[in-house]
Amino acid sequence: MQEAEEAKITSRALSKYAHNERLHLKIASNNNESEDLILPGYAINLLLAMLTEMSKGNAITVMPIHAELSQELGMGYE
Numbered sequence: 001m002q003e004a005e006e007a008k009i010t011s012r013a014l015s016k017y018a019h020n021e022r023l024h025l026k027i028a029s030n031n032n033e034s035e036d037l038i039l040p041g042y043a044i045n046l047l048l049a050m051l052t053e054m055s056k057g058n059a060i061t062v063m064p065i066h067a068e069l070s071q072e073l074g075m076g077y078e
Contacts, residue, residue, distance in 0.1 A: 003054065010051050022038055023044050
C-alpha cells in the first residue's frame with residue numbers, strides 16, 4: 001500500500017492550495033529533468049479528489065463528459 005500512503009501525503013500537501021485559481025508546480029524526474037507547470041484551479045480540485053480516493057485504496061476512473069452519449073444519440077436518433 002505504498003501508493004496509498006504516497007497519495008495521502010500528496011493530497012494533504014495539495015489541499016493547502018485547493019482554493020487557488022492557479023498553482024505553479026515544478027515537477028522533477030529521477031534523472032534530474034524538471035519542468036515548471038501551471039495547474040488551473042479546476043484541475044487542482046480534480047487532482048485532489050483523485051488523490052484522496054487513491055489514499056483510501058479506491059481505484060479511479062476518469063471519463064470526459066462529452067464522451068457520454070444517450071442511447072438515442074449513439075444510435076443517431078437525436
